[in-house]
Amino acid sequence: MTTENSPQRVRFGTQVDAEVLESARATVLALQRLLGPRVSLASFTTDALAEHVRRAEREYNDGQPFGSDGARLPTGPRIGAGDVAEPPRSP
Known part of the structure; x- marks a missing residue:
């Protein structure tokens, strides 16, 4: 695991499925008890x-880092992209 002292840490906000977040929190709590x-x-x-x-670099870019042209990611509803992102779920 990375350490809290890693250089250039930035705040990162996004939305995730509630079930994924709850599972991640439960996993971290269990790992804290163990480690x-x-x-x-x-x-x-x-x-x-x-x-x-x-994994995406290996599968889609011959193992090379993807370049960044400085463009901002689009905001709004998720756009499905095959194995990389799933389409929105129906309520």
Whole structure:
């Protein structure tokens, strides 16, 4: 897990399914009991995002980092993109 002292940490806000967040929180609490307080929701989330990025780079970009042109991500309802993102769920 990453440490709370990692350089260049920034606040990151997004919306996630309530079930995913609850599962992540329960997992972090269990890991804290097993491994101690060095595990946090922030470190758990950072590690999960980093792993997902590495997987996407391997699968879709010959293992190379995706470049950034500085464009902002679109906001609003999710747009499905195959295995990378799922389409919105019906209420």
